[in-house]
Amino acid sequence: MKRLAIIWVLFTVFETSGFAQLTSPPLDKSPLDISYFPVNYPSLKTRDKISENPIARVIYSRPFKNDRVIFGNLIEYGKVWRMGANECTEIEFFQDVKINNSKIPKGRYSLYAIPDTANWTIILNQDTDLWGAFKYDQKKDVIRVTVPVEKADSPTENLAIFFQKSDQGCALNILWDNVSVSLPISL
Amino acid sequence: MNRTVKFIFYIIAVTGVWGCKQPKPQPEMRIPPTAAKDGINPYVAPDKSPMDMSYFPKDYPILRMNGTDEKSLVARVIYSRPQKKGRQIFGTSEKNLVQFGKEWRIGANEATEIEFFKNVKINGQPLPKGRYVMYGIPSPQNWMIAFNNNLFTWGLHMDSTQDVLRISEPVIEQKPPVEELTIFFEPSEIGADLFVIWDNVKVKIPISIEQ
Numbered sequence: 378m379k380r381l382a383i384i385w386v387l388f389t390v391f392e393t394s395g396f397a398q399l400t401s402p403p404l405d406k407s408p409l410d411i412s413y414f415p416v417n418y419p420s421l422k423t424r425d426k427i428s429e430n431p432i433a434r435v436i437y438s439r440p441f442k443n444d445r446v447i448f449g450n451l452i453e454y455g456k457v458w459r460m461g462a463n464e465c466t467e468i469e470f471f472q473d474v475k476i477n478n479s480k481i482p483k484g485r486y487s488l489y490a491i492p493d494t495a496n497w498t499i500i501l502n503q504d505t506d507l508w509g510a511f512k513y514d515q516k517k518d519v520i521r522v523t524v525p526v527e528k529a530d531s532p533t534e535n536l537a538i539f540f541q542k543s544d545q546g547c548a549l550n551i552l553w554d555n556v557s558v559s560l561p562i563s564l
Numbered sequence: 565m566n567r568t569v570k571f572i573f574y575i576i577a578v579t580g581v582w583g584c585k586q587p588k589p590q591p592e593m594r595i596p597p598t599a600a601k602d603g604i605n606p607y608v609a610p611d612k613s614p615m616d617m618s619y620f621p622k623d624y625p626i627l628r629m630n631g632t633d634e635k636s637l638v639a640r641v642i643y644s645r646p647q648k649k650g651r652q653i654f655g656t657s658e659k660n661l662v663q664f665g666k667e668w669r670i671g672a673n674e675a676t677e678i679e680f681f682k683n684v685k686i687n688g689q690p691l692p693k694g695r696y697v698m699y700g701i702p703s704p705q706n707w708m709i710a711f712n713n714n715l716f717t718w719g720l721h722m723d724s725t726q727d728v729l730r731i732s733e734p735v736i737e738q739k740p741p742v743e744e745l746t747i748f749f750e751p752s753e754i755g756a757d758l759f760v761i762w763d764n765v766k767v768k769i770p771i772s773i774e775q
Contacts, residue, residue, distance in 0.1 A: 404645060404744055409614060409617055410611060411674065413716070418716055419675070419718045422716060422717050422718070423718035423721055431716050434716075439610055506619070506624055506640070507628055508626045508628065512629055533607065535608075537608045539608050550607075552607055
């Protein structure tokens, strides 16, 4: 017993002195991520596999499902959602594109969604660098598009937003929990 | 008694060796255990060096949310945050993650990106507003830091012919070491300081802002 006590003391000393380290501002629990179109553009460019400019990119934070029901619960139906966590999600087009037959000039936009059971409204807005959707201003909307909800076969743990090549250009896919939506973009 | 003393030495030896060879695992960004039954994200798995973003004015999006943004947006850095995980990061050996004298992306994955929304002076030298790749060449006393036009690249093989500005900054010792690469702005008398901190190294880049 005495021996065990000594071992315990030694371990405690090692734990608190030898290994102790300052922790800097911690990693975000909903880490930021970036998706390009063409897919994996920076890697392609660095390997000289692509010479033209990128077309689009999305910057977003990736919350976890963490066993919660996301849509209709954590994310309320019918309300504007930042489509991420922390800062509102940002989409940038490096050339003019078309969404729902409307011209979207190249530039940086915030990206929001109003989720619902059967459809989502996807919103591009001119006001960027905002936290959440708390200061979302509908007057600065560039476009609103309604897209259908598809149910995913298996739930996605982290919010995932990524581009996929399509006949017209690309699709912006948004997946989280058991929901999948896709925004068509023409070039 | 003799046996107890021996046993204590044995424990010291074992924990000592264990401490050197197998550093205590640091928490890392990973799918939590609860994910097992949901399955790993089949589309885009979260990165083990997660991306992060720093603004100047500091926490600009939050200031805007609170309506306390008195100044307009000046700068934003987007970078990925590798972790020390018991390694000595900077050094001369090939075993060091970042070798002295060699280009480093100051991050992980994609090249670190800095955007200035106003014309600035970096360490006294003018840099027009715009978006740049920021990379460095660390050495024990000084870091060379470059602002480069080769955007949207993976952070290997920097094209130095596209450097717009190169500056040199002294290395400040960081005590105690910092686990995750950390890049952030702090206000200063002339504008802002951009800090790059990792392991036992701190570099401060002074920035003045054209109004």
